[in-house]
Amino acid sequence: MRAAVLEAYGEPLSIESVEDPEPEPHGVVVDVEACGICRSDWHAWQGHGEWADDQVPIGQILGHEPAGTVARVGDRVSRFEPGDRVAIPFNLGEGSCPQCRNGHGNVCEDGYALGFEETVPGAFAEQVGVPHADFNAVALPDGVSTTEAAALGCRYVTAFHALAHRADLEAGDWVAVHGCGGLGLAAVQIAAALGANVAAVDIREDPLELATELGADATVTAGNGVDVPAEIESATDGGAHVSVDALGRAETCRNSVDCLRTRGTHVQIGLTTDAERGEVSLPIDEITRWDVTVVGSRGMPPSRYDELLRLIASGRLEPDALVTREVGLEDVSDRLAAMSEYETRGVEVVTEL
Numbered sequence: 001m002r003a004a005v006l007e008a009y010g011e012p013l014s015i016e017s018v019e020d021p022e023p024e025p026h027g028v029v030v031d032v033e034a035c036g037i038c039r040s041d042w043h044a045w046q047g048h049g050e051w052a053d054d055q056v057p058i059g060q061i062l063g064h065e066p067a068g069t070v071a072r073v074g075d076r077v078s079r080f081e082p083g084d085r086v087a088i089p090f091n092l093g094e095g096s097c098p099q100c101r102n103g104h105g106n107v108c109e110d111g112y113a114l115g116f117e118e119t120v121p122g123a124f125a126e127q128v129g130v131p132h133a134d135f136n137a138v139a140l141p142d143g144v145s146t147t148e149a150a151a152l153g154c155r156y157v158t159a160f161h162a163l164a165h166r167a168d169l170e171a172g173d174w175v176a177v178h179g180c181g182g183l184g185l186a187a188v189q190i191a192a193a194l195g196a197n198v199a200a201v202d203i204r205e206d207p208l209e210l211a212t213e214l215g216a217d218a219t220v221t222a223g224n225g226v227d228v229p230a231e232i233e234s235a236t237d238g239g240a241h242v243s244v245d246a247l248g249r250a251e252t253c254r255n256s257v258d259c260l261r262t263r264g265t266h267v268q269i270g271l272t273t274d275a276e277r278g279e280v281s282l283p284i285d286e287i288t289r290w291d292v293t294v295v296g297s298r299g300m301p302p303s304r305y306d307e308l309l310r311l312i313a314s315g316r317l318e319p320d321a322l323v324t325r326e327v328g329l330e331d332v333s334d335r336l337a338a339m340s341e342y343e344t345r346g347v348e349v350v351t352e353l
Ligand SMILES: [Zn+2]
Pocket: 093, 094, 095, 096, 097, 098, 099, 100, 101, 105, 107, 108, 109, 110, 111
């Protein structure tokens, strides 16, 4: 099969012919019909993560936001058969550890990160293997297309889990979203659909216009010395109840914490770059003084996809509204390079494999 392989950090991915994957006894192989291109791919492609012992190995097939149709199943798989349409979470569990058994498969103690580890080659390829498929794969309802499911990627599900489960968002709350890339725009649309008021922040006008189309009530253009927390406090009449750093830079993280009102919740969903190397200084005394909550969030347990898919099937959430471009496998390197200059807008999906 054809696959896009990481041969050197920061260099174009190599389109190669590689062996077709075979399902493990507990796994399935999926014909990939769509796979989102994500800033996490960009981080991997840049060789980030060395500081956290999390650098993607050379030779990796990238791509972690796939949806498609089951092609082959292992002997021990009972929930799926060839022809079933599925979405695949990027953070795969093995299904039996205490986290998996308690509904937190996204933080499995012995899990896999699809497309980031040698044992789980990614989905910038014609086919992808999915281990522990009964636990991990998510059956798609008729009303959700594979392109739409790929647009869920890691970003949309991460934003949903962050807002609906980790921040415990309530209708009428003000939500600030810092950084309006694919992850931030997903947070904007989801927060609005869950009944919140949304203030979107970015340094670029273009994604802020898209944020407004997706339901943002207020926008703040950052940069040029703008005091972002002050702007948000004014737009939200006292600060955000929930604030999300969807970018992962020291400045966006700090602004997110600083723009909260008393007892607010900051949710970190963006990963840092090699400028921060995973470390950002925060106003701990303020966090303590005002009962502020700081949480992290990554992916979503496979057992909770149903909540999100029901909202999509009913038309209340429209992840395909974030899709701005559909490309072929050989275009992935160009689109990753465009991310270096923050030139991409919304969510881009590979649909020609
Ligand atoms: Zn587990």
